Amino acid sequence: MSEKALGRGSQCPPLAPGTLRLYSMRFCPYAQRTRLALLHKNIEFETVNINLKQKPDWFRARNPIGLVPVLEFDDKIVYESNVCNEYLDNIYPTPKLIPTDFYRASRDKMLWETFGKVTELFYEIPKSVADGSLDKCIRRYERQLRRYESELSNRGEYFGGSSPCMVDFMIWPWFERIPVLTIIAPEAEIDPNKFPHLSSWMKLMMELPAVRETYEEPTSHVHFFSSLRAGNPDYDYGLK
Amino acid sequence: GSTFPPLKAGTLRIYSNRICPYAERARLVLAHKDIPNEVVNIHLSKKPEWFLEKINPLGKVPAIQKDDKIVYESAVCCDYLDQVYPGNKLIPDDPYQQARDRILVEHFGQVTTQYYKMLFGPSENCAAAAETLKKGLMEFDKEIQKRGDFFGGSEPRMIDFMVWPWFERFHATEKLVNQIFISDGSMPNLTAYMDRMLSVPAVQKCRLSTENHLEFYQSVKNGAPNYNVGL
Numbered sequence: 001m002s003e004k005a006l007g008r009g010s011q012c013p014p015l016a017p018g019t020l021r022l023y024s025m026r027f028c029p030y031a032q033r034t035r036l037a038l039l040h041k042n043i044e045f046e047t048v049n050i051n052l053k054q055k056p057d058w059f060r061a062r063n064p065i066g067l068v069p070v071l072e073f074d075d076k077i078v079y080e081s082n083v084c085n086e087y088l089d090n091i092y093p094t095p096k097l098i099p100t101d102f103y104r105a106s107r108d109k110m111l112w113e114t115f116g117k118v119t120e121l122f123y124e125i126p127k128s129v130a131d132g133s134l135d136k137c138i139r140r141y142e143r144q145l146r147r148y149e150s151e152l153s154n155r156g157e158y159f160g161g162s163s164p165c166m167v168d169f170m171i172w173p174w175f176e177r178i179p180v181l182t183i184i185a186p187e188a189e190i191d192p193n194k195f196p197h198l199s200s201w202m203k204l205m206m207e208l209p210a211v212r213e214t215y216e217e218p219t220s221h222v223h224f225f226s227s228l229r230a231g232n233p234d235y236d237y238g239l240k
Numbered sequence: 241g242s243t244f245p246p247l248k249a250g251t252l253r254i255y256s257n258r259i260c261p262y263a264e265r266a267r268l269v270l271a272h273k274d275i276p277n278e279v280v281n282i283h284l285s286k287k288p289e290w291f292l293e294k295i296n297p298l299g300k301v302p303a304i305q306k307d308d309k310i311v312y313e314s315a316v317c318c319d320y321l322d323q324v325y326p327g328n329k330l331i332p333d334d335p336y337q338q339a340r341d342r343i344l345v346e347h348f349g350q351v352t353t354q355y356y357k358m359l360f361g362p363s364e365n366c367a368a369a370a371e372t373l374k375k376g377l378m379e380f381d382k383e384i385q386k387r388g389d390f391f392g393g394s395e396p397r398m399i400d401f402m403v404w405p406w407f408e409r410f411h412a413t414e415k416l417v418n419q420i421f422i423s424d425g426s427m428p429n430l431t432a433y434m435d436r437m438l439s440v441p442a443v444q445k446c447r448l449s450t451e452n453h454l455e456f457y458q459s460v461k462n463g464a465p466n467y468n469v470g471l
C-alpha cells in the first residue's frame with residue numbers, strides 16, 4: 001500500500017473483506033490520535049493517506065465532512081477521532097484505554113473534550129506574534145496547560161497512572177508539535193520548572209513504541225506546516 | 241457574590257441555566273429517565289467564583305455533582321447519567337450504532353455553528369449562514385426517513401435529546417434574523433419529527449416556548465441577557 005496521499009482522480013484501493021483500514025494523513029494530529037490507539041492496541045490495519053486539499057470523491061463518499069481519521073471495516077465506517085478511538089476501545093478492549101468505571105471514564109473524557117482550549121492556542125499563538133498580543137496568548141496557554149499539569153500530578157507518570165490511557169494518546173499529538181510553535185514563540189516551550197509533571201510525561205511518552213512509530217521530527221512538522229500556510233501542503237514530504 | 245449552596249449527601253445536582261441548549265441536553269436525559277435531581281441555575285454572564293473554583297474551571301453548564309463526583313461537558317454528562325442510571329437506556333448497546341449516533345451529533349455541530357453565526361455574527365452574514373444551515377438540515381431530513389419516528393428509531397434515544405434543543409430554537413431564530421430555513425415546508429420529514437418530539441414528555445417538561453426564546457434573544461441584543469424568561 002503506497003504511503004503517498006491519494007487525491008482527486010485517483011482510484012480507491014480495493015478493501016479486502018475483514019481488513020481494517022484507516023484513512024489518514026501523515027501530519028494530521030487528529031489522525032495521529034487514532035494511529036496511536038491502533039498501534040498501542042496492536043490492532044492490524046492498513047493505511048490510505050488522503051490529499052486533503054484535493055479530496056477524492058470516493059473519500060467524500062465515506063466521510064461527507066471530508067476529514068481524517070476515517071476507519072473502514074467491511075461495510076462499517078467510523079469518523080471523528082474521538083468516536084474512532086472510543087469505538088476501537090469497545091471492539092478491541094485489550095489493553096483497555098478508557099476506564100470501565102463510569103466516573104473515571106467521564107473524568108478522562110472531560111480531559112480530552114476540553115483539550116480544544118489548548119489546541120486552539122496552537123493557531124492563535126502564531127497569529128498573536130504578528131498582532132502583538134503574544135503575552136496575553138501565552139498566559140492563556142499556560143493557564144490551560146496548568147489544568148493538565150495539575151491533573152497529571154494527581155494521577156501518576158501518565159494520565160492513566162502507571163501506564164498510558166486514552167487521554168495520553170488523545171493529547172500527545174499537540175505536545176509533539178510544540179517545536180513548531182517555539183520557532184516563532186520560544187515562550188511556548190514547556191518549562192520544566194513551571195510544568196515538571198508534563199515535562200517528565202513528554203519524555204516518557206517518547207519512549208512508547210506507538211509514539212515512536214507515529215513520531216515526525218520537528219523539521220518535518222515545521223516543513224509541513226509552512227507548506228500548508230503557503231497554500232501547497234506537502235503531504236508526501238520525506239517519502240522516497 | 242453568591243456562596244456555594246450546600247449539597248446534601250446522596251443528592252444529584254445539575255448546574256444549569258434555563259436558556260442554555262447544552263444544559264437542556266442533560267435536563268432532557270434527567271427528565272426522560274425520571275432521575276431525581278436538584279437544579280442550581282448559574283447566571284452565565286455573572287458566574288459565581290465558587291462555580292469556577294469548585295465545579296467547572298471553564299465556567300460552563302451543564303455540570304453534574306453528586307457527593308464528591310463532578311462531571312461537566314454536556315455529552316459527557318449525558319453519557320454518564322445514562323450509564324449510572326440504567327433504566328430507560330438511551331445509548332444503543334451496539335458499539336457501531338453508538339459510533340454512528342455520535343457521528344450524527346458531530347454533523348449536527350455543523351448546523352449549530354450556523355445557528356450561532358446567525359444569532360451572534362455580523363448581520364450581513366445571516367443569509368449565507370441560513371443557507372448553509374438549511375443545507376445541513378436537509379441531510380437530517382434525509383436521515384430521519386431512514387431511522388423512523390425518531391433518530392433513535394421508534395422511541396427517542398440519546399441522539400434525539402442531543403439535537404432537540406436547537407430544533408426547539410429554530411422558529412425563534414427565524415423570527416429574530418428574518419431568515420427562513422425550516423418553516424417553508426421544504427423539509428416535511430423534519431417538520432413531522434419536530435411535532436413528534438413536542439409530544440415527548442421530557443421535551444414538554446424541559447422546553448421553553450418560541451416566544452420565550454425570542455424574548456431571550458432580544459434581551460441579549462439589548463445587552464442585558466434575561467435568563468428568567470417565562471418565569
